[in-house]
Amino acid sequence: MRVLLISPGKDEDYAKRVGFAFKFAPLGLATVASLTKPGIDVKILDEHVEKINYDDGADLVGISAMTAVAPRAYRIAERFRSRGAKIVMGGPHPSVLPEEALQYCDAVVVGEAEGSWQQLIEDFQSNKLQKIYRNAEPPSLIGLPEPRRDLYKKWTYFVKDTFQTTRGCPYDCSFCSVSGVFGKRYRSKPVEDTVKSIKFLKSGFVGFIDDNIAGNKRYSKELFRALIPLRIKWAGQSSVNIAEDLELLQLAKKSGCTALFMGFETVSQQSMGEIGTSKNKIEEFKSNVRRLHDYGIVVLGAFVFGFDSDDKDVFKRTVDFIYDAKIDLAQFTNLTPLPGTRLHKKLSQENRIIDTDWRKYDTENVVFKPAQMSVDELQNGSGWAWREFYSRGSIIRRLLGTRFDIIRLALYTVPLIIMNFGFKKVLDFETEARRRLFKKEKK
Missing domain, CATH: 3.40.50.280 (Cobalamin-binding domain)
Structure with missing residues (x-):
């Protein structure tokens, strides 16, 4: 078979x-x-x-x-x-x-x-x-077999050794499908299993694909302590408030954390309320980024455009905020009502979903009627944010703002150069893909 x-x-x-x-x-x-x-x-x-x-x-x-x-x-x-x-x-x-x-x-x-x-x-x-x-219930993560990483095509991945230590998310953000698919309760893999896997693979750099590596602080601290003797480098995803727990942040750094992908989502407290994460305070974002930088951790911030409280000035406000906060890398997406989310249910009830072609549900295309701007204004505004932040001039200015010593050049600046121009390539690709998609529709 x-x-x-x-x-x-x-x-x-x-x-x-x-x-x-x-x-x-x-x-x-x-x-x-x-x-x-x-x-x-x-x-x-x-x-x-x-x-x-x-x-x-x-x-x-x-x-x-x-x-x-x-x-x-x-x-x-x-x-x-x-x-x-x-x-x-x-x-x-x-x-x-x-x-x-x-x-x-x-x-x-x-x-x-x-x-x-x-x-x-x-x-x-x-x-x-x-x-x-x-399954009648979300499965336990205890005693799972080792993933068949031997089946990967060799020499083709930027990050080959990826790990998942937790599943589930209690926050249920309006536009996110994670809690719907994985449940609202955190489940964790035994720390010793993750450590054993990393040792077996002899990994020097690993990527944690947990939706929030710091979601369960007690578990995260146990994991980070166990990683310290392995002397690895790692990157993952985390909520912004990891920086508010100094013990957790110190352990993350000691365990080899070099970069974190963070869902800032918006620079508007009102929009935070729409998402369902009003406990995140915008005024604390900049100090959190500074603290992460103090520990040598690269910050990749994710931002979403199209909330009902977003007006036509949101694009410049967001990019200015990112420059001011000195966030290293940024990802810009358009709010997307993925099926199964609270956002999809809300916009469907309001008859605001204008496109059901799933190909456009990629967070790049606009598939609903925004509240305070037109569809084109949202589409063009998010495109402007990408082009502004990843213009050659912006990349050079931001890289020149990093501290150049030998260690940071290897662990910080060089990966930043790769990621910056990688994002620029993605921007070019998405622009061309959207052009081809709309060209087909017109025929």
């Missing part, structure tokens, strides 16, 4: 265009592969780094899909189905819209794979494949 697990790109040529700095190994597929019983031939194909061979001869094809790549996933499913393979879909989009996905596949895994995938394999081999597989 042959199983092929696929992570779709935006299109079949995606691997050629996406920047190397944004290629992260697909840990989710490696985890699913590890749940497949011995004796079954399993392969991973990540369309971010290689093209699909539809004549692979797979008996069972598993496809994981975010909303923006769902149409691409469906096309892939149809092509394999025409060759006689059975298709299973999973991931955030099929999990919230399983009936839609079942139009293109034979079975859907709703939510997390542990437990469901093993049963699905048994059913497939017995010719008793069910349409829907879901």
